[in-house]
Amino acid sequence: MPSNSPHTLPSLDGLNKAFESKARLGIMSVLMVNESADFATLKQLLALTDGNLASHTRALEELGYIQCEKRFIGRKPNTSFSVTQAGSQAFKAHLKALEQFVAHASS
Amino acid sequence: MNNNDAIDTLREIKDLMQKSSRFQTISGISIIIIGIYASIVSFGAWLLLGNHEPYSWLPSWATDFALNTPGRTWAAILCALVLLVLSFGTVCLMSYFKTKRVNQRFVFDQTVRRSLWAFFVPAATGGLLCLAMLQQGHYGITSSFMLVFYGLALINSAHHTTSRLALLGYVELLLGIVDCFVVNQGLLFWFLGFGLWHIIFGIFFTLSNRRQS
Numbered sequence: 001m002p003s004n005s006p007h008t009l010p011s012l013d014g015l016n017k018a019f020e021s022k023a024r025l026g027i028m029s030v031l032m033v034n035e036s037a038d039f040a041t042l043k044q045l046l047a048l049t050d051g052n053l054a055s056h057t058r059a060l061e062e063l064g065y066i067q068c069e070k071r072f073i074g075r076k077p078n079t080s081f082s083v084t085q086a087g088s089q090a091f092k093a094h095l096k097a098l099e100q101f102v103a104h105a106s107s
Numbered sequence: 108m109n110n111n112d113a114i115d116t117l118r119e120i121k122d123l124m125q126k127s128s129r130f131q132t133i134s135g136i137s138i139i140i141i142g143i144y145a146s147i148v149s150f151g152a153w154l155l156l157g158n159h160e161p162y163s164w165l166p167s168w169a170t171d172f173a174l175n176t177p178g179r180t181w182a183a184i185l186c187a188l189v190l191l192v193l194s195f196g197t198v199c200l201m202s203y204f205k206t207k208r209v210n211q212r213f214v215f216d217q218t219v220r221r222s223l224w225a226f227f228v229p230a231a232t233g234g235l236l237c238l239a240m241l242q243q244g245h246y247g248i249t250s251s252f253m254l255v256f257y258g259l260a261l262i263n264s265a266h267h268t269t270s271r272l273a274l275l276g277y278v279e280l281l282l283g284i285v286d287c288f289v290v291n292q293g294l295l296f297w298f299l300g301f302g303l304w305h306i307i308f309g310i311f312f313t314l315s316n317r318r319q320s
Contacts, residue, residue, distance in 0.1 A: 025116065029123040034217065037127065041216060045127050095120070098113050105110035 014097035016090055018063055023048055023056045028083065028091045031066060036082040057081060065090055130218040130268050132209050134201035135313030138275075141194040142305025148190045149298040152183060180241060191234075222267040230260035250293035254283030254300045271315070275308045 019025045026046040030037050037045075043053050060066045065087030070079050083091070125131065206213045233256020237249050261276030279300050286296035 022116075022119070025120060026123055029120045030127040033124045033128040037217075041127075044214065045123065095117075098117055102110060102113045102117065105113070 014093070014100070016094040016097075018060070018065065019091070019094045021056065023052065024060055027053075027056060027060060027081070028065065028087065031081060031083040032088065032091060036069070036080045038078055038080040042081065060087070063087075063090075128218060128267070130222045132202055132206040133268055133272070134198065134205045135309055135316050137198045137201035137309075138312055139306050139309030140197055140201075142302050142307075142309055144190055144194055144197075145305060146298060146302035148186055149294060149302055152186060152294060180246070184238075184241060218267065222264050225267050226260045226264035228260075229256055229263055232256065233260070247290070247293070248287060250297040251283045251286035254279050254286060254296065256283075257300075258283055271312060275304070275312075278304055278308070 019028065023046060027042060030042060030045055039053065039057075042048075042057075043050065046053065048056070057066065057068065061068055064084060066081050066083055068079055068081050070077065072078065203213055233252055236256070237252050240246075240249055240252065258276045258278070258280030261279065262273050263276075265271075265273035265276060282296055282300040282304070286293065286300075289296070
């Protein structure tokens with residue numbers, strides 16, 4: 001559960017610090033609506049470099065928000081990512097906080 | 108973080124979710140074009156199949172789809188298959204070029220695979236069913252089967268492309284169902300569904316795309 005997990009980083013206003021970077025937010029957005037996405041797809045969708053994407057996915061993996069599966073398609077290595085339950089909950093909470101923030105600010 | 112940042116962020120999230128899960132660059136013009144193809148073919152079929160009936164005092168569309176000689180049946184099937192390949196080719200090619208124009212490049216990715224799969228499972232089932240019915244001599248209801256399964260295929264694939272496509276599907280489905288209950292007017296309904304409605308929907312689709320961008 002994300003709320004009890006030592007890895008969650010709740011901030012004061014309910015926004016999750018883990019999702020502060022655009023890249024991580026992007027990775028999570030893509031994975032939320034797709035069963036899984038591979039490295040190349042993410043790279044293309046988010047227009048990130050290999051190293052950049054790798055470091056962000058590693059960070060999210062360490063938080064337990066996404067999991068990665070490495071396999072071979074023919075001889076080519078293929079890494080695909082999918083969101084974990086904890087990641088899904090954390091992302092939804094973050095979205096909710098964002099929406100509330102907007103609602104408050106505009107009222 | 109200020110309010111605009113938050114709104115931008117939410118918008119980006121939504122864009123990414125759509126972009127990564129839906130194939131959105133279906134060409135609207137190609138829908139109009141396949142409507143025109145279908146209209147031409149149904150006019151051809153009308154010439155081919157009509158006018159030879161003993162009931163020539165009837166309006167000819169009323170007796171049209173009484174496909175009673177094997178030669179005419181196979182000619183009609185051949186026409187339909189050519190039309191199918193031509194239409195599919197047109198939509199694919201024009202959507203390919205549109206994708207390239209919008210995204211700079213075309214990737215045969217999950218979104219394309221999923222939309223094609225969602226479309227072809229019902230469409231191919233219906234197509235095979237139609238062939239089987241024609242082969243066994245059940246002509247009367249072929250056009251409604253085509254419309255119904257085509258409609259279902261569109262509604263199914265709308266989840267993976269743009270939701271507006273479902274409207275195209277629902278109308279085809281409705282026409283197909285009405286067609287089931289009307290005797291001997293298959294060609295008319297076929298023209299309304301595959302010809303006229305494609306053209307109308309294609310125009311609507313293209314205009315609403317223009318307005319969005």
